Amino acid sequence: MALSSTVLEELKRHRLAQPEEQLKIGIRPEENSLVGAQIDGSPLKPVSLTHERTHLLAKTDLPRIRFHDLRHSHATQLFAVGVHPKSRANGSGIRTIGITLDLYSHIIPGMQANAAEQVDAAIKAAKKPASE
Template sequence: MLAKTSLPRIRFHDLRHSLAPCLLAAGVHPKIASERLGHSTIGITIGLYSHVMPGMQANAVKQVDAANKAGKKASDRMIG
């Protein structure tokens, strides 16, 4: 069936290499991605796919900042 299409031929294993970056880029925790991929350790997952994770650092900073701001607002309401 695939031969009748213009889709590229890919191996089943190649699907794993497509799934991993998608999971990590979507914000799935690396431990969960590692388990889904069947890696024996999270270190394997991070070692192979850390190139898709740089944005996760910036996202973590934004989340902490938002939590701090929300906490300050709640604190101000309690005091004020």
């Protein structure tokens, strides 16, 4: 999976900080430990993420939405900025681009109007004489 440079830098920063955090609680850091792990280096459990997220959200005015809703929102945003649907399918583990398109593309307002405008522009370009 390709990562943006910002995400990659943040993961590197986190990776460098992990050994210090582990030493503070008396754990000897291992070189091959996971980047996304509990403080003691053991793998994260999905329920741990859910509980931590719930705890953090309780301190804010943000809406209480499910992780799945975040995934759906992210896919929608990718479509809105023109990321190719195949990239979205691969990034989410969905097997076919058709499923991705069926699940997410219907929620982009103006998508059909945009497609019509692009077809119109292509027709106009094709009709122009070569000398223009």
